[in-house]
Amino acid sequence: MLKYLLEKEFKQFFRNKALPKMAVIMPFMAILIFPLVANFEIKNINLAIVDNDKSSTSRAMVQKIAAGGYFSISQVADTHNEAMIDIELNKSDIILEIPANLERDIQRDGTAKVLVSANAVSATKGGLGSAYLAGIVGDFNREINSDILTMSELTMSEQFTITPRFWYNPRLLYTYFMVPALMVMVLAMVCGFLPALNIVGEKESGTIEQINVTPVSKLNFILSKLLPYWIIGFVVLTISFLAAWVAYGLTPAGSLATIYLFAALFVLAFSGFGLVISNYATTLQQAMFMMFFFVLTFIFMSGLYTPVANMPQWAQNLSIISPLKYIIVVLRQVYLKGSTFSDLLTPFWMLSGFAILFNGWAVLSYRKKS
Amino acid sequence: MRAFRVFVQKEFYHILRDRWTTIILLALPILMIILFGFGITTEIRNTKFAVYDPAGDFTTRGIINKLESSEYFTLERYLSSPDQIEQLFREGKTGFAVVFSDEQILLVADGTDPNTASILTNYATALINSYLEESAVRQAGGGAATNVAGDPPVAAATAAARRTITPEIRLLYNPSLKSAYNIVPGIMGMILMLICAMMTSVSIAREKELGTMEVLLVSPMKPFLIILSKIVPYFTISVINYITILILSVYVLKVPIAGSLILLSGLSLLFIMVSLLLGILISSLVEKQIVALLISGMLLMMPAVFLSGLMFPIESMPEVLQWLSHILPVKWFIIAVRNVMIKGLGFSSIIKEVAILTGMAAVILAVSIKKFKFRLE
Numbered sequence: 132m133l134k135y136l137l138e139k140e141f142k143q144f145f146r147n148k149a150l151p152k153m154a155v156i157m158p159f160m161a162i163l164i165f166p167l168v169a170n171f172e173i174k175n176i177n178l179a180i181v182d183n184d185k186s187s188t189s190r191a192m193v194q195k196i197a198a199g200g201y202f203s204i205s206q207v208a209d210t211h212n213e214a215m216i217d218i219e220l221n222k223s224d225i226i227l228e229i230p231a232n233l234e235r236d237i238q239r240d241g242t243a244k245v246l247v248s249a250n251a252v253s254a255t256k257g258g259l260g261s262a263y264l265a266g267i268v269g270d271f272n273r274e275i276n277s278d279i280l281t282m283s284e285l286t287m288s289e290q291f292t293i294t295p296r297f298w299y300n301p302r303l304l305y306t307y308f309m310v311p312a313l314m315v316m317v318l319a320m321v322c323g324f325l326p327a328l329n330i331v332g333e334k335e336s337g338t339i340e341q342i343n344v345t346p347v348s349k350l351n352f353i354l355s356k357l358l359p360y361w362i363i364g365f366v367v368l369t370i371s372f373l374a375a376w377v378a379y380g381l382t383p384a385g386s387l388a389t390i391y392l393f394a395a396l397f398v399l400a401f402s403g404f405g406l407v408i409s410n411y412a413t414t415l416q417q418a419m420f421m422m423f424f425f426v427l428t429f430i431f432m433s434g435l436y437t438p439v440a441n442m443p444q445w446a447q448n449l450s451i452i453s454p455l456k457y458i459i460v461v462l463r464q465v466y467l468k469g470s471t472f473s474d475l476l477t478p479f480w481m482l483s484g485f486a487i488l489f490n491g492w493a494v495l496s497y498r499k500k501s
Numbered sequence: 502m503r504a505f506r507v508f509v510q511k512e513f514y515h516i517l518r519d520r521w522t523t524i525i526l527l528a529l530p531i532l533m534i535i536l537f538g539f540g541i542t543t544e545i546r547n548t549k550f551a552v553y554d555p556a557g558d559f560t561t562r563g564i565i566n567k568l569e570s571s572e573y574f575t576l577e578r579y580l581s582s583p584d585q586i587e588q589l590f591r592e593g594k595t596g597f598a599v600v601f602s603d604e605q606i607l608l609v610a611d612g613t614d615p616n617t618a619s620i621l622t623n624y625a626t627a628l629i630n631s632y633l634e635e636s637a638v639r640q641a642g643g644g645a646a647t648n649v650a651g652d653p654p655v656a657a658a659t660a661a662a663r664r665t666i667t668p669e670i671r672l673l674y675n676p677s678l679k680s681a682y683n684i685v686p687g688i689m690g691m692i693l694m695l696i697c698a699m700m701t702s703v704s705i706a707r708e709k710e711l712g713t714m715e716v717l718l719v720s721p722m723k724p725f726l727i728i729l730s731k732i733v734p735y736f737t738i739s740v741i742n743y744i745t746i747l748i749l750s751v752y753v754l755k756v757p758i759a760g761s762l763i764l765l766s767g768l769s770l771l772f773i774m775v776s777l778l779l780g781i782l783i784s785s786l787v788e789k790q791i792v793a794l795l796i797s798g799m800l801l802m803m804p805a806v807f808l809s810g811l812m813f814p815i816e817s818m819p820e821v822l823q824w825l826s827h828i829l830p831v832k833w834f835i836i837a838v839r840n841v842m843i844k845g846l847g848f849s850s851i852i853k854e855v856a857i858l859t860g861m862a863a864v865i866l867a868v869s870i871k872k873f874k875f876r877l878e
Contacts (some may be wrong), residue, residue: 149795155731167819170808175816192666219846221836233666241664251675252843253814261670266627268668271626275664293604295622298590300612309615328791401870413519415790416703419526419798424532431536436812438617441546443539462592467613470591 132347136355144359154321158367161317162374166306176260177205179214179223186234188275192245195271196227201263218250225249226259237275299467306379311462312435314371315397315455319429322364322398324422326356327405331418334409340366353494354470357402364398365391384469390462395473396482397458403489404454410496429453434460454485504722508730516734517703526696530742531749533688538681538754545620549577550597551589560636561601567632597621629855652680674759674844681754686838687811690831693739693769694776694805699797700735701780706793710785714728728873732777739773739823759845768841768851771858772834777867779830785873805831 136306145151178196182189197204205223208214217223228246236243240303247264251257300307343451368391375381383390407423412418432439432446433455439447450456459479464470472479517523517694550568554561568574577595580586586598586609596618608625610618675682705728708714711794717727743766750756758765779801785792807813809827815826826832840846848855 165807166772168813168822217840219844219850237666238663243666244669245666246671247668248671248673251672251678252839254675254678254680255673256814258678261672265668265670268666272665293608293626294605295608295610295626297610297612297618300615303612303619305617331818414519415794416707417521419794420522424525424529428532428536438614440548446539463613464591464593468591474591
């Protein structure tokens, strides 16, 4: 019985004009284009300079800032207000205002102030930018003091060298961070949305009535909807692996078998979730919206963009219910760190739990009687 | 006119009697505000770190204390050998370790997440440097500092009298550096786009697919009014959602409306119009719901999330994609909302954006009038 149902599902899938193409194109698009876009990196902060001092000290400071590489000087303004216009137009991000008499004050009193005004609408850019700038001013202080630094101070700060070392991703490529997670996104799209739309599609076109009057058992029916996406999921995942390898030279540090094992569990769980939704929805529009609602929640709780550990406590607690969280952790760990199965026991049990929960629910909530 | 009212009523029934869709349409903005506003945070707090400190002397303990007492780090455990780091990282228990040896401090970070790794090492380096400097000053203080350059004796008497330029930092518009300030305008754009464009296109495509469009077209109503009656409910829902978003962002996320509320509302109405027209345009091109869903999902939603500057800074993207982002109405809307709502600027600052959105509305309207088939096939 199951064999014929499966045959029907596969035929339906392959005879559709768009679906098979989508299943192939999606992974390529996601792996090749998204990493270019999904980039939090802050490059080229535009700096406006208002130099009221025009002394050798102020010029030296500006030069040091420009040489640092973080900032490009977008404007040299005469007044603060003039510089503010560019901030409002988003042409500059930060204003550095050097007060008149900076050089005199620093020579006479030993202290002086410069004013940094950062456009903080984007908290990352404003915060990082002003912190970088403060850092450069700090370095500059050390330079202008180099003549009077005592021996003990010099030796003290040179006693230690601080060396940062980045494991697993020494060049800190954001792509390496995103690509394994994007594979999960593609899997979730293909194996979550398609089953959800599938049963609803049968409901809308009325063909589900025909299934309901056959002796097909609930379990067989759900299995026949589940297995094709399981197989398609594997194909999609393999295409993603190839795309990541060809485009970025990224291959898993751990074993492929581990990844496939976890992916199999995840697809099972997530397709099950899609089927649950489709059992409750009556129209395509409804199914789409419900999936959209839940997938969005799952994605944001998953640590795809920002680490779960940085979220507020209640959000961290809530993130336990996102199946995406576990599979993303697994793919990142195996791909980059080469973690083995024994390192990943928690995700294994959680995903198994989700698989049983959602599929059991899907079988129970499917009603042959209407 | 009465006929038009009845048509609008029919459309409202369509939506309101579909309980799930109604709930989701109205709950979506609330969910998004909470998820984006609280879930997306680039702030780093209480990161667990491990320490390998074989010497355990005064300085290394001082450094560990300094790290531990900052808000960024919490000490997870002491290691008995640097080899243990590997296991800790692989299990994902910590992502940061400090290894002391005779002459260097090694900061080992898990580079899997490059942003977090570089922020953590930057913070740690700054903290360690400031500790070393403080202790240097403490040691040198009291003892007469040698004055090489012949500065006034007052300045060189103690090390504390070194010349310093202090940067005074003012964070404009968003003094407490909350990421919500950046995100609220984005959510607004995304929700309005989703509801106006996606819902309108799907609901018209649905009538076509089910064949009920024919029934409507043979009624004495003008086709123009049929379409108008379709967009009235979505317009209403959009306005409700707009109000929900504003209330939530002001009272829950504490993002104030810095500029004029009237200007902001006018701008949003303009954007709602553009999105509704876009929805009609899509529905005039397709026959099936699923295609309308895919087109609005793939061509409107994805770019709205990824290319609009909602989450990822546009200027970090490759040139081609930056160009591509210009054709998205939502991008211009988000820029204008940021200017009015967050920066508190007046109309003169958004003339360009308003002009672009109006132009887009005119083009889309012209194309959809040309494309829409009012005749029966």
